[in-house]
Amino acid sequence: xxxxxxITCLADQFFAEAGVAAVRLLRHLGCTVEFPEGQTCCGQPxxxxxxxxxxxxxxxxxxxxxxRADYVVLPSGxxxxxxxxxxxxxxxxxxxxxxxxxxxxxxxYELAEFIVKVLGVSHLGQGLKGRxxxxxxxCHALRELGIKQEPLTLLRNxxxxxxxxxxxxxxxxxxxxxxxxxxxxxxSMADRKLSTLPPTSQIDFLTSADGGCMLHLxxxxxxxxxxxxVRPLASVLWEAAQ
Amino acid sequence: MxxxxxxxxxxxxRVLREEPQVRESxxxxxxxxxSKRRQAYAEVDAETWRHWxxxxxxxxxxxxxxxxxxxxxxxxxxxxxxxxxxxADDARRIVADIARAGxxxxxxxxxxxxxxxxxxxxxxxxxxxxxLETDLGEYIIQLLQQPPSHIVGPAIHLNLAQIRQLFHxxxxxxxxxxxxxxxxxxxxxLREGFLKADMGISGxxxxxxxxGTLALIENEGNIRLSTSAPRIHVALVGIEKLLPRFTDxxxxxxxTARAATGQRLGxxxxxxxxxxxxxxxxxxxxxxxxxxxNGRSSVLAxxxxxxxxxxxxxxxxxxxxxxxxxTGGHAYGYxxxxxxxxxxxxxxxxxxxxxxxxxxxSLCGACFQACPVRIPIPKLLLTWRNRAVQEGxxxxxxxxxxxGYALAMTQPWAYxxxxxxxxxxxxxALDNTVxxxxxxxxxxxxGLKPSPKSFRQMWEDGEV
Numbered sequence: 001x002x003x004x005x006x007i008t009c010l011a012d013q014f015f016a017e018a019g020v021a022a023v024r025l026l027r028h029l030g031c032t033v034e035f036p037e038g039q040t041c042c043g044q045p046x047x048x049x050x051x052x053x054x055x056x057x058x059x060x061x062x063x064x065x066x067x068r069a070d071y072v073v074l075p076s077g078x079x080x081x082x083x084x085x086x087x088x089x090x091x092x093x094x095x096x097x098x099x100x101x102x103x104x105x106x107x108x109y110e111l112a113e114f115i116v117k118v119l120g121v122s123h124l125g126q127g128l129k130g131r132x133x134x135x136x137x138x139c140h141a142l143r144e145l146g147i148k149q150e151p152l153t154l155l156r157n158x159x160x161x162x163x164x165x166x167x168x169x170x171x172x173x174x175x176x177x178x179x180x181x182x183x184x185x186x187x188s189m190a191d192r193k194l195s196t197l198p199p200t201s202q203i204d205f206l207t208s209a210d211g212g213c214m215l216h217l218x219x220x221x222x223x224x225x226x227x228x229x230v231r232p233l234a235s236v237l238w239e240a241a242q
Numbered sequence: 243m244x245x246x247x248x249x250x251x252x253x254x255x256r257v258l259r260e261e262p263q264v265r266e267s268x269x270x271x272x273x274x275x276x277s278k279r280r281q282a283y284a285e286v287d288a289e290t291w292r293h294w295x296x297x298x299x300x301x302x303x304x305x306x307x308x309x310x311x312x313x314x315x316x317x318x319x320x321x322x323x324x325x326x327x328x329x330a331d332d333a334r335r336i337v338a339d340i341a342r343a344g345x346x347x348x349x350x351x352x353x354x355x356x357x358x359x360x361x362x363x364x365x366x367x368x369x370x371x372x373x374l375e376t377d378l379g380e381y382i383i384q385l386l387q388q389p390p391s392h393i394v395g396p397a398i399h400l401n402l403a404q405i406r407q408l409f410h411x412x413x414x415x416x417x418x419x420x421x422x423x424x425x426x427x428x429x430x431x432l433r434e435g436f437l438k439a440d441m442g443i444s445g446x447x448x449x450x451x452x453x454g455t456l457a458l459i460e461n462e463g464n465i466r467l468s469t470s471a472p473r474i475h476v477a478l479v480g481i482e483k484l485l486p487r488f489t490d491x492x493x494x495x496x497x498t499a500r501a502a503t504g505q506r507l508g509x510x511x512x513x514x515x516x517x518x519x520x521x522x523x524x525x526x527x528x529x530x531x532x533x534x535x536n537g538r539s540s541v542l543a544x545x546x547x548x549x550x551x552x553x554x555x556x557x558x559x560x561x562x563x564x565x566x567x568x569t570g571g572h573a574y575g576y577x578x579x580x581x582x583x584x585x586x587x588x589x590x591x592x593x594x595x596x597x598x599x600x601x602x603x604s605l606c607g608a609c610f611q612a613c614p615v616r617i618p619i620p621k622l623l624l625t626w627r628n629r630a631v632q633e634g635x636x637x638x639x640x641x642x643x644x645x646g647y648a649l650a651m652t653q654p655w656a657y658x659x660x661x662x663x664x665x666x667x668x669x670x671a672l673d674n675t676v677x678x679x680x681x682x683x684x685x686x687x688x689g690l691k692p693s694p695k696s697f698r699q700m701w702e703d704g705e706v
Contacts, residue, residue: 007697007698009651009657011697012661012696012697012698013661013664013692013693013696014690014691014692014693015693016693016694016695016696016697016700017693018697019697019700019701019706020697020700020705020706023706024706035698035701037654037698037702038654039654040650040651040652040654040657041647041651041657043648043651045644045647046644046647046648047624048605048624048627049627049631049636049640049644050600050624050626050627050628050629050630050631050636051628051631051641051644051648052628052631054644054645054647054648055648057648057651057652058648058651058652060652061651061652089621139604139605139606139607139608140607142607143606143607143608143610143611144607170564170606170608171564171565171604171606171608173564173604174604175603175604175605175606176605177601178601178603178604178605179604179682179683180678180679180682180683181251181601181682182251182254182255182565182601182602183682183683183685183686184254184255184258184259184686185254185255185258185565185568185569186604187686187687188258188265188568189564189565189567189568189604192269192564192567192568193564215690216687218688219683219684219687219688219689219690220686220687220688222687222688223686223687223688
């Protein structure tokens with residue numbers, strides 16, 4: 001199966017290992033991985049800040065870059081939502097572009113979702129035996145796309161224990177520009193979320209599919225000296241397959 | 243009411259810094275409300291209810307002129323006097339005229355957000371009329387001369403210690419009085435108020451067009467007393483609060499109670515069908531319904547924002563919102579706070595006065611998931627943000643930065659260049675900088691550390 005990887009700008013710049021792990025994992029599962037080199041960012045920063053004309057420019061670029069792909073896979077729930085849900089929204093008034101966006105929407109998947117739903121794989125291996133993991137659900141993946149069980153299934157089936165976390169489904173406070181427009185509120189949200197974790201000595205690491213959430217949470221964790229490693233889901237899933 | 247919505251970012255930060263107990267009180271109470279709502283939704287086929295409620299409200303809003311006329315006729319047939327208020331001035335004048343004609347000296351009030359919106363209390367007090375809030379939370383914030391912090395729980399931002407202190411100062415209760423004791427003291431004071439009042443003012447959860455029925459949901463019994471004990475009852479009702487038929491009420495009453503407090507039904511539901519009839523032992527001699535527009539028809543005429551008017555004022559979106567939870571409602575600067583306030587206030591007041599509100603959200607989507615009438619709040623937040631940009635209300639520096647961003651992201655060479663530049667920056671530049679966006683990021687968060695090599699570079703170098 002031929003898969004085009006859309007690495008997302010945050011993963012490209014800050015979590016390059018997530019991209020590497022995604023490629024290795026997809027190849028391991030029998031996919032041919034392509035990296036369409038014209039890709040940049042999905043346009044979400046402009047879209048969320050209300051700059052829809054600029055978001056359309058970026059989206060048009062991405063539509064062109066991914067036009068010939070059979071499947072598009074992203075190591076991010078938020079950017080997946082941008083391509084799958086918000087691109088068609090952006091082009092509602094432009095029939096030709098809308099059709100293109102709809103076509104892209106149909107073939108776009110978040111990594112864990114793709115593995116479970118399209119490849120039909122729910123056992124990657126036993127590489128996470130004994131690992132205690134805190135899983136942060138990115139809001140877009142969870143509430144816009146309804147991706148909840150897929151990553152948890154893959155982690156659990158690889159032997160990991162998902163720790164009980166009262167606020168696992170609560171927003172971490174990143175929200176793109178939200179975290180710099182309202183920094184105090186954003187940090188307070190991260191603190192509230194982190195304060196509901198079991199003692200960090202009982203957790204090996206925190207993982208999430210979203211680069212933005214990870215930057216925000218890991219930045220806060222480090223700042224507060226909580227000593228909890230934060231790892232991209234793609235890297236953890238690759239470890240699961242070992 | 244005075245609007246201070248343009249101060250939202252500063253106010254939110256100030257509340258977090260200076261009143262940390264607000265966050266604690268609001269978080270505890272909203273989590274509790276939210277978990278009760280989930281349990282109450284789980285008992286019913288919530289999705290079907292939500293879709294049905296959405297469609298009934300859409301139908302009403304699409305035929306509002308017809309239903310308002312039908313409601314007026316039904317109410318009049320029941321002996322209710324119907325008034326129309328185009329704006330807050332109109333509404334205040336109508337209430338003042340009724341009070342004057344009835345020689346009203348004392349008013350008891352049931353909790354009504356519309357009266358906050360219309361600033362009814364200061365107007366009445368200006369006329370020399372004594373106004374008593376009879377909802378316990380409203381009574382507490384009236385003593386403190388504060389606006390409500392939450393649509394359903396107006397004193398949600400206060401903790402027990404603060405209320406003990408307040409009652410100790412005002413009513414000489416023991417400094418460690420139990421909540422039951424405090425409630426009993428308030429109850430005694432309010433009882434006297436009900437008996438002496440000439441007029442009772444309420445809002446209205448629903449008005450049924452078919453039968454002219456005013457429906458009110460509550461838990462304390464004060465609404466029932468406020469609307470039945472005094473000679474005159476005035477209900478202030480937003481024009482969007484109509485339901486077509488009496489049979490629609492059953493689900494809407496339960497849906498509202500479940501969404502608001504996780505109850506199957508409020509402890510008290512009053513269905514008011516007009517003034518006291520000959521031979522009836524109690525009830526008011528006059529009942530007035532004031533239908534209030536005050537910006538609602540312009541929201542209705544807005545091809546995107548009109549869905550906001552489905553709102554039942556249940557506050558489920560506030561309870562589900564992790565942003566609201568940090569500061570409570572006062573930071574939002576207007577009577578309607580939280581996610582619904584962030585889309586309703588710009589609709590009622592315009593963006594000029596409210597422009598930070600649509601940004602008071604991380605777009606996590608919990609509000610839409612909680613909304614009993616499926617108002618697409620995240621989508622509407624984005625719509626208002628887009629309008630702010632189109633109307634040139636967004637910061638100039640931000641607009642320029644986004645234009646630059648769009649240019650870089652549509653030219654792969656420019657993206658590569660930016661990626662290289664990011665890695666050439668000294669570590670300090672990303673940590674201890676004066677560049678506004680990065681500075682806002684690094685205050686409270688460890689600095690950004692790019693991967694040594696971007697994924698793209700690794701791919702191009704054949705390392706993947």
